[in-house]
Structures are given as C-alpha cells and as structure tokens.
C-alpha cells in the first residue's frame with residue numbers, strides 16, 4: 487500500500503470508526519461472518535518474520551511487546567492471529583470503541599482461537615463515582631467473554647465527563663479501596679487510567695504519590711519533548727515504577743499529510759519515525775497503536791524490529807515537527823488557561839477540534855464538545871485570548887482556533 491492508499495484507507499476507516507463511536511452504552515450485535523472471514527484473495531502477503539521486542543510494564547512485572555494493538559478500529563480473526571505471530575499480544579479496547587463492539591469482537595476472537603491466557607487484555611470505562619467501577623467491571627467481563635481483565639483503566643481521566651477533582655483521584659483512599667476489592671475478587675489484575683487532557687502532568691504526579699496505580703496510558707509523542715511539566719511528571723511516574731503506555735504517538739495526522747509527503751522523498755516514513763522517537767525516549771514501556779490493516783501492523787512491527795532512530799530520521803522528524811507544531815494543540819493548557827480569566831477549556835476544546843479536523847471524527851468531536859459545561863462553550867465568544875497566545879510555546883493562534891472550534895462543533 488503506497489502512502490496515498492494508506493492515507494485513503496485510514497481516512498475511510500476513521501470515518502467508519504467515528505460514525506460508530508457515539509452511543510457508548512449500547513451493546514450491538516457483532517457480525518461473526520465478517521470477523522471470521524478469510525483474508526481477501528488479493529490481500530498483500532505478510533512477509534515479515536520475527537517477534538516485536540518486549541519490555542516490562544512497570545510494577546506489574548508483566549512482559550509486554552513494545553508495540554500493542556489499539557482497539558479504535560475493527561479487529562478480526564486474521565488480524566489478531568497475525569498480531570500473535572509477530573509477538574503482539576497486548577490488546578487495548580474500551581466500552582465505547584466501535585459502538586461497544588471492540589470488546590465483543592476481541593472476546594469472540596480470543597475465545598475461538600483459544601488465546602485468552604496468552605493475551606494481555608486492557609479495557610476502560612468513564613466512572614462518575616468510584617463505586618461505579620464495581621458494576622462496570624462486571625459489564626466489561628461479560629462483553630469480553632472472560633473472567634478477568636489484565637489491566638483496567640478509568641478512561642480519559644480529566645475529560646468533560648469527570649468532575650474537576652478527578653485530578654486527585656489517583657491518590658484517593660476511597661478509590662484505592664475499590665481497586666483492592668476488584669483485585670481481591672480476581673476480576674482485575676492491574677489498575678490505572680488513560681489521560682490526554684490538560685491535567686495529565688498533575689494526574690501523573692498524583693498517581694506517583696498515591697502508590698496504587700499500576701499503569702497509565704498517556705498522550706506522548708515527538709512533539710512533547712519541550713514540555714517540561716509533562717516530562718517532570720513522567721519522570722516521577724517512572725520513578726514510582728508505574729507502567730507507562732504511550733498513545734497518540736502520531737501527534738496529529740491526515741491534514742498534515744502534505745507536509746509529511748514533502749519529507750517522504752528523502753526517505754521519511756512518518757508513522758515509523760514517530761514510533762521510533764517514542765521508543766528512543768526510553769520511558770514508555772509500550773505504544774498502543776491503532777493498526778487498521780495487516781499492512782499497517784506489518785509496517786509498525788517492522789519499525790519495532792529496527793527501532794533505533796537514525797540521525798537523519800531524527801532530523802527529518804524535528805523538521806516535520808517545526809513545520810507543523812503551530813497547527814496542533816499539545817494539551818499543555820496549564821500554560822495558557824492560567825492566562826485567561828474565563829471558564830473556557832482551551833486544551834479540551836482544541837483537542838476536539840483536532841478530532842474533527844485532523845482525525846475526521848466528526849460525531850465524536852461534536853459529542854465531546856457538547857459535554858463541556860455550557861459556560862465553557864459560551865465564554866469562547868467573550869474571552870480575550872491574547873495573553874494565552876503569548877504564553878503558548880507553540881505559537882498557536884488560540885483565539886482563532888477556539889472560535890473555529892465553537893462554530894464547527896456547536
């Protein structure tokens with residue numbers, strides 16, 4: 487698949503995913519004929535041999551591949567089998583991915599292949615209060631056709647659906663008790679949260695302090711190297727031996743393709759280089775990557791097998807970052823939000839704009855924006871963003887982008 491086809495493929499599957507990511511509570515039927523269909527006759531041969539290198543997921547002590555399968559795209563029997571061939575046994579799903587189907591599909595495939603014990607299964611929920619987790623875990627077990635979860639996450643901690651005080655949840659004694667109860671019942675082996683909101687640095691530090699969070703899935707990519715607060719917090723979490731799982735490693739996509747294509751002629755492979763940059767950082771135990779085709783699984787696995795990033799690749803990635811950094815919000819809104827006397831949520835709003843414009847996840851972006859408090863949405867039109875723009879290290883035109891978000895996502 488050439489770059490253009492890959493781009494078109496990603497675009498079409500993103501659209502399918504986006505259309506089906508709304509309505510997290512439904513339990514749709516899974517199409518068995520589709521999941522267990524043989525690969526199409528014209529599908530490219532999988533030529534790669536070898537196993538993706540492994541690492542240890544922090545204090546869990548579990549050996550995991552450095553490349554893991556994200557569940558934002560539809561998995562099937564063939565893709566899961568190929569992943570196992572390449573040593574990728576970590577599968578990340580959630581109650582809401584693919585309209586609830588991601589868990590059901592993975593559960594059915596693992597059951598049919600008899601591979602549940604070989605798999606490391608991770609899923610997630612948005613609890614409103616701690617005791618919700620007790621019920622939610624049972625639902626996850628049912629959907630996944632299993633009696634235990636390897637790792638269970640509070641999903642996207644800090645998003646609009648959570649109360650403001652959720653930043654302290656990773657050190658809450660009450661939450662710790664719920665987690666211990668779930669572990670005692672042997673329903674979950676490990677516990678943590680995923681986060682890409684502006685509270686990420688504080689949440690990482692709270693987890694390091696609280697001592698009971700086993701692993702965290704966090705936004706981390708080649709664009710984050712300049713974020714001192716995030717890097718300090720990652721160091722603290724690492725010192726506390728919390729397993730760290732990188733997501734959003736591509737740092738924005740699709741609409742930057744033209745920029746990436748300009749580097750391609752020099753041998754730059756955007757997806758592979760961005761993965762290598764995260765592995766080179768050395769603090770992330772694995773990367774969860776959405777790999778919607780056998781070809782992409784193979785390309786990413788190839789990057790893992792030759793994971794050292796060359797100086798030329800690094801230079802091209804740096805140049806690519808410089809050319810695109812001002813186009814995408816990096817989520818460090820402790821820097822800009824403190825500069826506006828207003829209830830607006832800059833980091834969240836601009837992330838939803840990225841889902842809309844870069845990922846083309848239109849419904850999801852609008853849904854999330856709609857969940858922001860009304861005052862946070864309305865204040866966009868009355869806020870002066872000049873001071874925030876002056877504080878943004880990436881020179882984003884925050885005012886313009888916030889207005890664009892309000893118009894597109896309302």
Ligand code: SF4
Nearest residue numbers: 815816818819822878
């Ligand atoms: S607008 Fe700038 S400072 Fe604010 S979160 Fe985005 S990148 Fe960070």
